[in-house]
Each structure stands twice: as C-alpha cells, then as structure tokens.
Amino acid sequence: MAAIEVRGLVKTYGALRAVDDVSFSVAEGEFFGIIGPNGAGKTTVLELVEGLRAPDSGEIRVLGQKVRPRNAALMPRIGVQLQASSFFERLTAREQIRTFAALYDVSTARADAWLERVGLVEKAGTRVEDLSGGQAQRLSIACALVHDPELVFLDEPTASLDPQARHNLWDLLRGIQHAGRTVVLTTHYMEEAEALCERIALMDQGRILELDSPRALIERLGVESLDDVFLELTGRAYRT
Numbered sequence: 001m002a003a004i005e006v007r008g009l010v011k012t013y014g015a016l017r018a019v020d021d022v023s024f025s026v027a028e029g030e031f032f033g034i035i036g037p038n039g040a041g042k043t044t045v046l047e048l049v050e051g052l053r054a055p056d057s058g059e060i061r062v063l064g065q066k067v068r069p070r071n072a073a074l075m076p077r078i079g080v081q082l083q084a085s086s087f088f089e090r091l092t093a094r095e096q097i098r099t100f101a102a103l104y105d106v107s108t109a110r111a112d113a114w115l116e117r118v119g120l121v122e123k124a125g126t127r128v129e130d131l132s133g134g135q136a137q138r139l140s141i142a143c144a145l146v147h148d149p150e151l152v153f154l155d156e157p158t159a160s161l162d163p164q165a166r167h168n169l170w171d172l173l174r175g176i177q178h179a180g181r182t183v184v185l186t187t188h189y190m191e192e193a194e195a196l197c198e199r200i201a202l203m204d205q206g207r208i209l210e211l212d213s214p215r216a217l218i219e220r221l222g223v224e225s226l227d228d229v230f231l232e233l234t235g236r237a238y239r240t
C-alpha cells in the first residue's frame with residue numbers, strides 16, 4: 001500500500017489555481033521532496049494532503065484512508081510541522097514538548113529525549129517567545145515527531161537553521177527513514193533535496209513539472225544539477 005495517493009488535486013483561490021491537477025504517490029518508507037519557488041503550491045499541497053484544507057476536486061488517500069472530513073484515526077499516525085510554527089502560548093520549550101507528548105500518551109521521558117535530539121536541552125526552561133527562529137523551528141520539528149508517527153510532513157524544516165543544525169537535522173531525518181518511517185518535506189535547497197530525497201516533485205505555478213529521483217532528472221535533461229533542471233524546464237533561473 002502507498003503511504004500517500006493523490007489524484008487530480010485542484011485548489012483555487014479566486015482566479016488563482018494554487019494547485020492545478022496534481023497527482024503523485026509516495027511509497028511507504030520513502031523519502032519524498034516537493035521542490036519549487038515561492039508560490040509554487042508546495043505548502044498548499046501539503047495542507048491538502050494533511051487534511052487541513054479542502055480541495056476543490058481530487059482524491060487523497062493517506063495510509064489508505066480519506067483525510068476529510070478530519071480523520072481522527074489518522075492523527076496519531078502522522079506528524080505535521082507547519083511552515084509557520086505554532087505553539088501553546090507562554091509555555092517553556094520543555095512544557096511544549098511534554099504537552100504535545102501528553103496528547104498522544106507519550107511519556108515525559110521520551111518527550112525530554114526529543115529536546116536533546118534537537119539540541120535544545122539548554123533551552124528547556126526558555127519560553128517559546130524567547131527562542132531564536134532556528135531554535136523554535138527545531139522545537140516545532142520535535143513536536144511533530146514526538147509520537148513517532150509512521151508518516152511525517154515537514155514544510156521547509158531547515159529554512160532558518162544554521163549549517164550545523166541543518167546537517168544535524170538531515171541525520172535525524174535519515175534515522176527516521178531508516179526506522180521505516182515515511183518522510184515528506186519541502187525545501188528550497190536543491191543540495192538538500194539531492195542529499196535526502198529518493199524522489200522529488202518539482203513544482204511551478206501549481207503544477208508538477210517533473211517527478212523522479214534527483215539523479216534521474218539530472219541525467220534525463222543532460223545537466224549538472226537540480227538548479228539546471230529547473231532552468232531547463234522553465235527558462236527561469238533557480239539558484240540556491
């Protein structure tokens with residue numbers, strides 16, 4: 001069974017087709033990336049698949065189930081990190097992760113272990129408002145992973161991380177995949193997509209231009225890099 005099946009997905013905002021006939025599937029245990037410039041439709045696709053938005057049309061199956069109306073049975077099986085972090089107000093980092101853990105019957109010991117895994121032990125007593133952007137982002141990733149979900153959605157998880165934190169997160173995500181989980185992420189970093197993703201969907205203006213392994217795309221188009229793949233397909237530069 002596929003972890004995700006999407007067929008003919010459409011989402012419009014007035015005259016804008018933010019997602020324009022998108023179809024793809026993600027295998028169980030796969031590391032899948034959605035790549036594309038600002039406004040390509042990456043976040044909208046993720047939020048549709050997560051069941052957070054209703055599509056105009058199209059079919060979505062996640063772990064074999066429908067995502068809407070909101071499917072409570074899926075919640076413990078998926079982890080979601082949104083592009084804009086959202087936390088419970090005025091709690092410390094430790095209180096946040098423990099609160100997320102409690103929602104899923106995860107022990108405080110396991111919750112605290114996640115703070116360590118994302119390098120936030122020193123910030124455990126700091127309120128979320130006082131974390132730096134990258135620290136808040138790491139906390140939000142830990143909160144998405146604390147219940148060890150089968151399928152994880154991460155929307156630009158490394159966007160505000162420094163190079164060391166970014167590579168730490170790459171290792172962490174690889175470990176999750178090696179433990180048999182499915183990972184779907186968006187990124188603007190082509191080298192990140194090449195380093196992590198088995199397959200990528202390259203999106204532009206609501207559509208998937210190409211979907212394949214980074215290596216296969218580069219070879220098929222006879223270019224040097226994923227940046228060049230984008231340039232070749234759209235005539236526009238994409239530099240990261």
Ligand SMILES: Nc1ncnc2c1ncn2[C@@H]1O[C@H](COP(=O)(O)OP(=O)(O)OP(=O)(O)O)[C@@H](O)[C@H]1O
Pocket residue numbers: 013016018036037038039040041042043044045083
């Ligand atoms: N709630 C909304 N109302 C109106 N337009 C929206 C809404 N959400 C998204 N859009 C539009 O849909 C398009 C796709 O947006 P989306 O956030 O999915 O892009 P993205 O690929 O995630 O971009 P980024 O790289 O900047 O995160 C954009 O043109 C955006 O302005």
Ligand SMILES: [Mg+2]
Pocket residue numbers: 042043044083155
């Ligand atoms: Mg986005």
